[in-house]
Amino acid sequence: GNSVTQMEGPVTLSEEAFLTINCTYTATGYPSLFWYVQYPGEGLQLLLKATKADDKGSNKGFEATYRKETTSFHLEKGSVQVSDSAVYFCALRAGSYQLTFGKGTKLSVIP
């Protein structure tokens, strides 16, 4: 079956630090990959997506590249801000239209 594994949190970084949140997946076929973000007290929002191998999704300074050879979709940002503090979910969709989510990684950015 399909599954997503992302790094355990919480992750605490100082403002302007470099962020990486690892995500690997197992899927049948050729999945589309997503990062969703959940800010405190809110629902999940789509942050970025990639629909085929070697695609790079980007939004709000965040990037992730679809690596088929390593079945990975790691999230990166060069310089985090306090406002990036949130829970980040990696997800995939393969075959059916339903999303399979990772467990989420909580990021706290301190001034």
Add this chain to the structure above:
Amino acid sequence: DTAVSQTPKYLVTQMGNDKSIKCEQNLGHDTMYWYKQDSKKFLKIMFSYNNKELIINETVPNRFSPKSPDKAHLNLHINSLELGDSAVYFCASSQDSAAYEQYFGPGTRLTVT
């Protein structure tokens, strides 16, 4: 304007009770979903409706019954609540069942005592 709204935000109830969670979207979307997020933060799909018709029904106890009176609403009714039902329940919607982006509500934290 809230795109996807859920009520209530918090729900505390006793075992054996019956409760409902309401969801409404004002985006004009065709497809709506219910997800359950357990204490370990796993987020798992429960149901999906497209134009008021059920299209995804994961392995969920039949004590859970979704109801879609119209395209903009997908309510979740739970009978005979159990301790294991304690979780955060998220409603979501998408343009249609093939759309990449889903829009989530803020969640309903259900605590069964």
